[in-house]
Amino acid sequence: DVQMTQSPSYLAASPGESVSISCKASKSISNYLAWYQQKPGEAYKLLIYSGSTLQSGTPSRFSGSGSGTDFTLTIRSLEPEDFGLYYCQQYYEKPLTFGSGTKLEIK
Amino acid sequence: QVKLLQSGAALVKPGASVKMSCKASGYTFTDYWVSWVKQSHGKSLEWIGEIYPNSGATNFNEKFKGKATLTVDKSTSTAYMELSRLTSEDSAIYYCTRSRNWFAYWGQGTLVTVSS
Numbered sequence: 677d678v679q680m681t682q683s684p685s686y687l688a689a690s691p692g693e694s695v696s697i698s699c700k701a702s703k704s705i706s707n708y709l710a711w712y713q714q715k716p717g718e719a720y721k722l723l724i725y726s727g728s729t730l731q732s733g734t735p736s737r738f739s740g741s742g743s744g745t746d747f748t749l750t751i752r753s754l755e756p757e758d759f760g761l762y763y764c765q766q767y768y769e770k771p772l773t774f775g776s777g778t779k780l781e782i783k
Numbered sequence: 784q785v786k787l788l789q790s791g792a793a794l795v796k797p798g799a800s801v802k803m804s805c806k807a808s809g810y811t812f813t814d815y816w817v818s819w820v821k822q823s824h825g826k827s828l829e830w831i832g833e834i835y836p837n838s839g840a841t842n843f844n845e846k847f848k849g850k851a852t853l854t855v856d857k858s859t860s861t862a863y864m865e866l867s868r869l870t871s872e873d874s875a876i877y878y879c880t881r882s883r884n885w886f887a888y889w890g891q892g893t894l895v896t897v898s899s
Contacts, residue, residue: 710885717799720878725885763828765883771844772830 678702678766682775684746696743697778699747699764707743708768708780715760723762756782785809787879787890794896795869801866803893805879812860813837816883819853819864822892823875833883835864869897 679702682756689695699709707727712720724740727747737752751758759782764775786858790804818877819831832843834853841853858879866873874897880886 708884719891720886720889722882722885722887731887738889765828765885770830770842771846772884774828774830776827 677771678705678769678773680764680773680775682764682767682778684778685776686779686781688781688783689754690757693754694750694752695754695780696751697749697762697764699742699749699775699778701745701747701766701768704744705766705768708766709740709742709747710765710767711738711740711749712763712765713758714762714763751780754782758782785819785888785890786882787881789877789879789890789893792896793892794898796899797870797897799869800865800867801869801895802863803877803895805862805864805890807860807862807881812855813857815881817853817855817862818880818883818886819851820878820880820886821875822878823872831864831877836860836862865893869895871897873897 681700683698709727711724713723714720723734723738728740739749739750759780762778786808788806793801795801800845813836816833818833818847821829821831830844831847831851834841835854854863876894878891879890881888
């Protein structure tokens with residue numbers, strides 16, 4: 677199985693700051709990577725797929741980059757509503773696998 | 784709009800089985816795979832498997848073969864997952880999602896608690 681190593685596990689930042697979350701795959705997955713946000717009481721939200729393509733409705737302050745084994749989710753100019761859990765997921769091969777998650781707290 | 788409405792929480796005894804549902808609306812049910820994902824408390828997400836409603840074809844994570852059974856009822860646009868021989872390790876929130884690669888639509892989750 678492709679192991680997805682996500683870091684950091686916890687992140688705290690103030691509104692207006694920029695943050696980055698890393699996701700590393702145990703083998704090359706090309707750009708077959710998605711990013712999700714989970715907020716308490718809400719359904720999971722797809723943010724980005726194909727490594728860098730924003731899902732419809734995803735604010736432009738979110739961006740994804742990387743290919744191969746190293747990927748990054750960047751949130752520029754944080755908004756208070758960006759708190760929550762973030763996960764990466766590879767779909768290069770089955771079984772589909774997810775990162776361990778990053779909890780983003782807004783100071 | 785696309786909606787996936789899952790059945791309510793279940794409390795089940797060890798060794799028993801549980802069957803949960805995922806009712807789809809807002810799209811042609813038979814056109815898209817339905818995947819199931821497990822989220823254990825304090826842990827990350829695990830892909831269980833997927834089913835194609837049009838044909839009933841399934842694919843599973845090896846870890847869940849023999850544990851999970853996926854079925855659909857095309858007449859009601861509902862997907863089902865049955866988990867058998869439950870243990871405490873099966874206590875988790877289970878999500879249904881649409882599609883088979885990245886998941887743009889998720890159900891609200893079904894909490895399964897295994898306890899005597």
